[in-house]
Amino acid sequence: MSDPQPTRRATVPAMEERLGQPIPVLDHGFVRVVDYMGDDAAIVQAARVSYGAGTKTARDDRGLIRYLMRHWHSTPFEMCEIKLHVKLPVFVARQWIRHRTANVNEYSARYSILDREFYTPAPEHLAAQSSLNNQGRGESLPPEEAERVLRILRDDASRAYDHYEAMLSTEGQTGLARELARMTLPASIYTQWYWKVDLHNLFHFLRLRADPHAQYEIRVYAKAICDITRTWVPFAWEAFEDYRLNAVTFSRQGMDALRRMLAGETVTQENSGMSKGEWREFRTLLEGAGSPAA
Amino acid sequence: MSDPQPTRRATVPAMEERLGQPIPVLDHGFVRVVDYMGDDAAIVQAARVSYGAGTKTARDDRGLIRYLMRHWHSTPFEMCEIKLHVKLPVFVARQWIRHRTANVNEYSARYSILDREFYTPAPEHLAAQSSLNNQGRGESLPPEEAERVLRILRDDASRAYDHYEAMLSTEGQTGLARELARMTLPASIYTQWYWKVDLHNLFHFLRLRADPHAQYEIRVYAKAICDITRTWVPFAWEAFEDYRLNAVTFSRQGMDALRRMLAGETVTQENSGMSKGEWREFRTLLEGAGSPAA
């Protein structure tokens, strides 16, 4: 980061503290803020351009931001932008990149040589395939199986990197092109990128990736970014928590059941019109264990 | 704009001067910079993440930016972002909005009442339909015809606005909803919006809209933004001028003709393999009258 300079742009003192500071994630990864544009007031400012005089007196900033979030107004949130530098394993990068509405500059293994850094899970994160869910993890592996797995992961990564270096080497041989040699490297290797996104699309990313159903290894990045976002735009973050992260959506059938229950009726899966899977999800939602988003 | 505050983000002192200052465009319009993210160095910084050590020593910043532009690397330019507040006639807004890769918050005529401000061209900009081009303008109108046109434009706009107000009024009547009353307003009325875009997409917009074939009324906005961009990212701007704005693209047939001409052959439309239209455009390009982009 540069030395402090005066600016008349929207500035968030608490974000200035965070600029350039890497937040460690996983064993070798990080997220750090490179730049940001806008703040809570910039959301309000854009909304007031759109909705004109009508919004000027009716609500204070926090109330207006909550109103915008509740009513699915997306464009005022697009007026804020953040740029992050992220170091992450390749298999996490492959999930992340599916969010297309962002700008990305990734380290190129065609041009440059990757570092010898691989993700090795902590033993407690080594888990079995979920039996309930085709996707996702179940219970932790027993200690000796976990140890076996870790040994495999470490040995494979280490041997692959040795071979990568051996193929690239120009000592006593021609040396293979980088764009080819890289193909022996496993998906656990770390890459890095600059990732720039507007706040609306960031919230969408966070809703999917900070969710308990997201893979642990991307969720920890999402959590670190949640933390950054709370610092950056505290009113928008609070509204996002109340109206998205902790909100619950009921289907038509769910609403029917709910209204009958509130009227004192006893509703069961059989008389609800829901399938067993839907009924189970409905009960979970009522009991408050979070949203079923995949 | 707020009072100056210290920031460690990339800062361009010359842009700080421009922040919030409206640049007048047309009779009632303007462009003003609300915020910006990044500078020339931020482009270089992102490119160095992508291309790694390979780029570190080979080139200085200006050289690297020129290389990126020349070789159509778009992602480093996406790392800069600008937010503009623009006031513009509705028919210009309708062309502008076709560029979809930007964020927009427009003044809403459902919520709010539009101001009595209409675009009236200067007499010298009143021109005939082009006879060469289905699109675009030819020669200026003779003075008395221009005067007639201006009277029509002014009278229609003024009457339409009177009627707009009359329909909205709640004095002695119910008053029509804003979302309906607006439909009598002509396309010359001014609207305004916040428009936020990354530098790569901004360059694309400028290439199409600062072009001589663009309609005059949007071109003057593009020119004002060219000016801002030159202040903001001077190296990238220079590269954009050299490799895009003032660059010329020749078709396969054009290159064949060119190579034959350089070898001393006399090439005519007949022996060039080009249609008459293509040949005319080819001659124009060689003579330097700018690109034929529509």
Next chain:
Amino acid sequence: MSDPQPTRRATVPAMEERLGQPIPVLDHGFVRVVDYMGDDAAIVQAARVSYGAGTKTARDDRGLIRYLMRHWHSTPFEMCEIKLHVKLPVFVARQWIRHRTANVNEYSARYSILDREFYTPAPEHLAAQSSLNNQGRGESLPPEEAERVLRILRDDASRAYDHYEAMLSTEGQTGLARELARMTLPASIYTQWYWKVDLHNLFHFLRLRADPHAQYEIRVYAKAICDITRTWVPFAWEAFEDYRLNAVTFSRQGMDALRRMLAGETVTQENSGMSKGEWREFRTLLEGAGSPAA
């Protein structure tokens, strides 16, 4: 439309009936299907590529589509595409175009002369500004006021069109360029476009624009497209109705209140932690009058 030809692409016989048939909307507008790609089975096919063997036996097509919709899987729905030809008033086009994830070819008033066709509301759709909502309409205008409004709208449109023609005319004068003359035309004039969009983004459009809070004049287009979509992908449509159109989202505070109510507690605005506006919306949702999406 062409004569029938054999194809091995996914084909929906009921859509073939609709191809090229304009569905009238408003007084001079229409929506007609120009082309479509994919069907319910194409959604399932894409999902099975993504989720592999795991999905092959567990669920039938309808069940899988419902699962995908319920769990916010968007990419399988992006595998279907539809192309519509729409004729619509300019002020409706201006709202519509804000949905950026679609392809558009609009009639160009720079190249061509617009037709003399303007939207005039039916008297029963002339309504007052809503007093509850800064946006939107309230009660209908009394008959004599409605008549006055209609006269203004018709006269202004007619006079504007006369002037448009007068300025364009090359009889006895030079004639003004089309790109300039158009600026006197009101927002009630009809334009037309080809609009092409994938099913996921179409659903997003329909959720916002078929909503009771959308302006009537765009809502009727959305309704016509709902009808087309039901014919095209009946399973996906049903899932969209159950999990989006007729679904209800409760905030964190709403869920707290709901759980307390189900436990037999009496919850009031005062003890709910909600603002008055939120509480009113919460009550409305429970009573089933649809979603409050703006």
Next chain:
Amino acid sequence: MSDPQPTRRATVPAMEERLGQPIPVLDHGFVRVVDYMGDDAAIVQAARVSYGAGTKTARDDRGLIRYLMRHWHSTPFEMCEIKLHVKLPVFVARQWIRHRTANVNEYSARYSILDREFYTPAPEHLAAQSSLNNQGRGESLPPEEAERVLRILRDDASRAYDHYEAMLSTEGQTGLARELARMTLPASIYTQWYWKVDLHNLFHFLRLRADPHAQYEIRVYAKAICDITRTWVPFAWEAFEDYRLNAVTFSRQGMDALRRMLAGETVTQENSGMSKGEWREFRTLLEGAGSPAA
């Protein structure tokens, strides 16, 4: 593919032949057409909506398509859409996915188990790092070095897959979750996806990826898709070849040099105003060895 059914949609008989037929690419990959929307006539049809009566008589279809391509009109080409099923190595998929304006459904290694299929280059494609270019390949490796490299690539892939299976296995152990076990697999493993894109964005992809500077392993996929595109929209393809693939863009400095050369002057790097790199590229362009796009 389904049995032939009658349709009134735009149909290309030669594409019907290709539907579902895999074109082999690399050692285990393929591209096959799943569906398509539109044809050359659909491009023209959309352009005629946009440009109205002006275009109706002036040009035949081929001429109009060439005009649109030459003048950078993109929206009519967006009216055609294609859906491909592609099987490709992960490191190719990682380059490909950077093109964000497409719809993708990729095989999920969280849900499903990947097959034992890895890319092994043919010996003649094993090349050294380019000495001219930080990116890309130079000469082929000598036979014994190539053999050594192939042995490494095959052994690593095979061992990694054995370990993948061993970690997943539930025989005599709990078995690791798929989302974790996959991380030991190298970037040479094959994945597959459905990829859907409009013709304008497809052309953009092909321009970058069918270029000689693209990595060989993605270029062969681009070439297969070029072939498909030529079948699908022959006029648009021809225009794309003439005005993009085989077109050449000269910078401002390049145009100055060119005009001086045509006027008979002797231009050298020293008096051209170009850097050495630019001058070398300029000479290459004049001599016809293709574009320098990276």
